[in-house]
Structure formats: structure tokens, C-alpha cells
Amino acid sequence: MTDPTLTLDLYRGDLVSRAAHLAGLPAPELRRRAVEAARDKDAGALWALTEAHLTLHGAAGAKVSAHTLKAYGQAVRGFLAYATANAVELLRPGANVGALYLRHLEAAGLSPATVRVKLAGARALYRALRWAEATTADPFTDARPAPEKTPAWDRRQPYTEEEVVRLLDGADARMRALLLLCGHAGLRIAEALALTWHDLDLTGRTLTVRHGKGGKTRRVQLSSSLVAALTALDHQDGPVIGGGDDAARERLAWLCKRVDVPNRGFHALRHYAGTRLVREGHSLDDAAHHLGHSSIETTRVYAKWSDDGLRKSLGNW
DSSP states (O other), X not given: OOOHHHHHHHHHHHHHHHHHHHHXXXXXXXXXXXXXXXXXXXXXXXXXXXXXXXXXXXXSGGGOOHHHHHHHHHHHHHHHHHHHHTTOOTTSOOTXXXXXXXXXXXXXXXXXXXXXXXXXXXXXXXXHHHHTTSOOOOTTTTOOOOOOOSXXXXXXXXXXXXXXXXXXXXXXXHHHHHHHHHHTSOOOHHHHHHOBGGGXXXXXXXXXXXXXXXXXXXXXXOOHHHHHHHHTSOOOSSBSSOSOHHHHHHHHHHHXXXXXXOOOOTHHHHHHHHHHHHHTTOOHHHHHHHHTOSSHHHHTHHHHHHHHHHHHHHHTO
């Protein structure tokens, strides 16, 4: 069986090697390459520069997740496409470029969370260009997304108990395991797809998330129904579920349509796990630990959702 820690070490090693290649260049040569890439709007070269800067100077360093790199890579390419279409000179952008790009994203109907990721990627690009001394420009300094008017507990509603039951009843064995990994173990979809058989201890009813959000490792308790769903699968080397995010979301969309459940995405299953824990009397600390939240404030939204049970009870008084 392939050791996933070895794969992760290779991934990090590749990251550091690529960063070292650029960081080891003489300053004039690094600047020349960055200027040339910006002039030509060379997406590959500019992403390599951004990735190197993230690896060397980003908050997560070499522990930055593949999911984050993928999201930032798409964000950099998205901004470059906008810059090309709107004749933006990357090294000498106009004073309003950052604000205009932000409003362009909002006008396109993207969710606030997606807008934040797109902005983060564009900001990362300019930090890398400044690192290479190709420019002093920082067009996103004052770019602030419009405030989100909908409370967090309203815009991230979990699936209901009835909806989860219908999804599970309509799923095949592999999809059922994936639904329970998100809905009982509370895994993020990227964590669930990356899970390997090496990460599971079905006898001890635990799993280990080895490279979750922020590169963190955590141990998660398994429900009896999740153990049964995982036991029903063929145990082979490699990922338990595997595949990409997009394919998984397509399967969920198809399943939701077939069983007549609103498609709230996989993250709503994670919210379901947190809400159910709080509703059944577990503390916010317990829920935060189970879900791997770094701050209990993130978990507090589940108390808001569980208030619905109180409202229903009072309605019967």
C-alpha cells in the first residue's frame, strides 16, 4: 500500500524545489523573467512566480494544500484573462484596476466566498511581482468586497434530517460512503476525496485527516453507519473515494435531482454534522474539535441553526 505521507512529502518537495529554482536566481535575472512574463501575460510563468512566493513567504509555507494552490492558480489565470480583455498593463495598472476587477466579479453573480478567493489570488500575484522587484504596484490595497447582508446561518443552511435520509437511500455504495464522510465525519469534500485506506482504522472507528485545511492533521471519530458504509466498499490501495471535486459535485447534483432534494453542495453536509452535534446536546467545543475548526466562533453558527428545535418546541406550548 502506498504511504500517503510519502506522497505528501514528494508534493512538498516538488513545491520547495520549484520555489528554490526561482529564489536561487540572481536578483536581476528574477526581475527580468518577472517583467517579461508580466509584459506577455504569460499565465504559466506568472503562476510559477506566485506559487514560489506562496511557498517561501505564505502563511502556510510548504504546507499549503493542493486545494489552495488549485484555487489560487485558477484565480491568477482568471485575473490575467480579465487583464488581457481590458488591456490592463500589469506592471503599471491604473489606480482603479483593483476596484474595477472586484466589481466585475460581483457583477458576474459570483458568491462572496468565490469573490474573496479570486481577490486573494490576484493579490498573491502582485505580492510575487513585488517580491521579484518587477513592480511596486499594489492595485488591490483598497479593494473591498461589498458587505454580505445575509447572516452566515442563512446563507449556509445545512441539509435537513429528512433530506439526508433521502440522499442516502438514493445513493450507491461509493456515494453513500462519501455522503457520510461529509455528513457524519464532517469532512470537507477535498478531505473526503483525498482520504486513503491507510488513513482509516475501522476497528477503532477513527480516521485521520492528514492534510486538511491549513495543512493540519486531525483524528475524527466514525459513526456506526459510516463504518458500515466503508466496510461495504472494496478495500484497495490508494484513495477510498478518489476523483476530482468537479466530478463529485456533478454526482451530487444528479443524485439531488433524482431524489428531489435541493442541491446545497457537499459543505452543507458538513454543516449538517455540526448542527446535529449541537442539537443532540454536545458542546460547541466538541463540535469544533470534530470538524477541525481553529476557532470556536466558526462553530457558533451551528447553535443558531439548532435554535430551530427550540422554536418548534415553544410553538407547541
